[in-house]
Amino acid sequence: MADEQKPEGSQQPPPAAKPAAPKPAAPAPKPPATMAATPWTSEMARDLKERFGERVKETSTYLGQNFIVTTPDGAIPVLEYLKLEADFDYLVDITAVDWPKRADRFDLVWVVYSFARNERVRIKTCIFDGFKPPTAVGAHLTANWLEREVFDMFGIEFDGHPDMRRILMPDEWSGHPLRKDYSILQQDQRWVQENLGIESGQ
Amino acid sequence: MVKLLRKIFLVDLFTGLMVTFRNQRPKYIYTEQYPGERPKVAERYRGAPRLNINPENGETLCISCNLCALACPEGLIVVTSERNEQTKRKDLTTFTYDTSRCMFCGLCEDACPVDALELTQDFELATYTREGQIWDRQMLEEGPRPTPYKC
Amino acid sequence: MPDSTFLDSTELVLNMGPQHPSTHGVLRVILKLDGEKVMGTSCVIGYLHRGVEKIAENRTWAQFNPYVDRMDYVAAVSNGLGYCLAVEKLLGVEAPPRAQAVRVILTELNRIASHLVWLGTHALDIGAITPVFYCFREREEALNIFEKYCGARLTTHAFRIGGLLYETYDGFEREVKAFCKMFPPKVDEYEELLTNNRIWAGRLKNVGVLTADECKEYGVTGPVLRAAGVKWDLRKAQPYSGYEKYDFEIPTRENGDTYDRYIVRMREMRQAVRIIEQAVEGMPEGPIMGKVPKVIKPPVGEAYVSIEAPKGELGYYVVSDGSVQPYRVRVRPPSFVNLQALDRMVRGGLVADVVAVIGTLDIVLGEVDR
Ligand code: SF4
Ligand code: SF4
DSSP, X not given: XXXXXXXXXXXXXXXXXXXXXXXXXXXXXXXXXXOOOEEOOXXXXXXXXXXXXXXXXXXXXXXXXXXXXXXXXXXHHHHHHHHHHHOOOEEEEEEEEEOTTSSSOEEEEEEEEETXXXXXXXXXXXXXXXXXXXXXXXXXXXXXXXXXXXXHHHOOOOBTOTTOOOSSSOTTOOSOTTSTTSOTTOOOHHHHHHHHOSSOOO | OHHHHHHHTTHHHHHHHHHHHHTTSGGGOOOOOTTXXXXXXXXXXXXXXXXXBOTTTOOBOOXXXXXXXXXXXXXXXXXXXXXXXTTOSEEEEEEEEETTTOOOOOHHHHHOTTSOEEEOSOOOOXXXXXXXXXXXXXXXXXXXXXXXXXX | OOOHHHHOOOOEEEEEOSSBGGGTBSOEEEEEEETTEEEEEEEEOOTTOOOHHXXXXXXXXXXXXXXXTTTSGGGHHHHHHHHHHHHHHHHTOOOOXXXXXXXXXXXXXXXXXXXHHHXXXXXXXXXXXXXXXXXXXXXXXXXXXXXXXXXXXXXXXXXXXXEESSOOOTXXXXXXXXXXXXXXXXXXXXXXXXXXXXXXXXXXXXXXXXXXXXXXXXXXXXXXXXXXXXXXXXXXXXXXXXXXXXOOOOOOOSSOSHHXXXXXXXXXXXXXXXXXXXXXXXXXXXXXXXXXXXXXXXXXXXEEEEEEETTEEEEEEEEEOSSSSEEEEEEEOHHHHHHTTHHHHHTTSBHHHHHHHXXXXXXXXXXXXX
């Protein structure tokens, strides 16, 4: 159980990288080891491809879990389509993953579930820092707090969100803690000193 | 009609009171009179740490391999050692364990290859100072001395 | 002569919490009131934010395991199970059958313990003092089993990635069986105290109604969803850890009010006992640890794994970049999502109902804020 802090570059090659569709569609300078995902072919995947054309970039499966990669503007239409036409009426989660080395810095992930089909699908899209993805509140009310959390933690602002405020961190906090360039010991010194009356929170 | 009668005779109230009175039996008393009566904790209980010593010669069992310090998620164990020129082995010099940050998860105990570090059944860890929470090698080997209470 | 504000029926803004006994932790609810009527609410959360997801990125996969217990601390075993299953999915290993059976037993015991805390505190909020003592007494029995099994009562760290670290102790089966025998009569006792109690029913019936459609819209899961009539439980829908082997029912009710949620949870405790009985009866022999390398290094990839925690769907979205540390661990906390529906449930009700609804949502602020 070594606790060495491994920098980004020193990864091992994936043990069994099948010659399948590579995950990061963005033109990253040196793509890191890729996820060994296999294409997902089903009626729904074909349907999506037909209906959304270019906007659905990829439909794949990894470890038996299906996901759809879309362009940034395609995610919400896909989400709406899945809700209205395919019974995916339960938005489980919205989250993001930060890849600071990539040009399109964030992976934005929606997880939806269908009670009728008992099926779970992830929708993924890559966005650059500063891009304002459209909100999903129109389709699912759950998205309200979930998007606020993504904004709080990553600084991704959702366009059209009714109440884009921080949710877990204090409102005046500066910085977005789950970005990779935010160190675990980092804090908003000014906020801590002003509001807590102590030198440092450490 | 039945409903009305139930209402008049307060049936639901009495069923509730029945339960209450049933539980008044001294047999059901559950409260422990701590600290007069100390609970017996389980054998696997993860409490105060202890650094075991060899009962025969009083030497520490620890081989200063540092595995516990690496396994700890909080990084609160610090092991320093000195290389012994004669035996070519590492001798333990200091061992500090900051119980104030410990969450008693037991990962350090699992990592220890010689069972030198152990989490014992001792659960009384309160002290008056923050510094008192940082245990040095002597305290780890001999154990803390809690104030005995008389009741 | 009263001044004009006296007759003025403007709204009153009332601050409830963060230090309020009936908000079950450090939850602050800002209530907009018109007399006794709630016109709107807004929740302020984050007081207990510890950055669990950030901590994950700075620990190894195994080291993060004890931290998940500290999210939903009344159901720590469920949290641990979800995390272990997620990492096992990434690694492509499965816990051996014996480990799975022990996991099921402990998780169900934990479900009972969690529901008992809920019942006790909820009843306390409504004004019934007695149940809390009884509930905590029975919970003690479950916690004693945890303590004997893994050495801790609350933040158990009971499971390891790939299986279990501890073999069951001598008398584990006997004690679990004794618990199963002891417990159902106790549930009868709680029901005697509460189910037909007129005050209890009067305070809970038709309070905080959430219909099935609203539940889906708000992403509300767990007993709240089942009380609205949706027969959905992840243990049945997408079984994990061998739940497909056990025979149990999913209790549901139609109205989706606070009283129905109470009934659903009471029945769930009985079903949990049923599962434990079956699991302990047919406990297979064999190893308790799967084939997991000493240094856990999942291949590059991602997975979303969720389990039915006592409070609803608890999901873990884990991303690995092939190193010893998680690249990202996202927790989908049921309490956080369920709490969002609070506004819908209390709007138009009375102030006293807010207390009942917060209780019935069964939130744990450690999980809401993480
Ligand atoms: S019990 Fe856990 S937190 Fe405490 S020292 Fe050991 S590994 Fe570290
Ligand atoms: S793991 Fe055991 S032997 Fe190694 S340094 Fe720690 S206490 Fe000593």
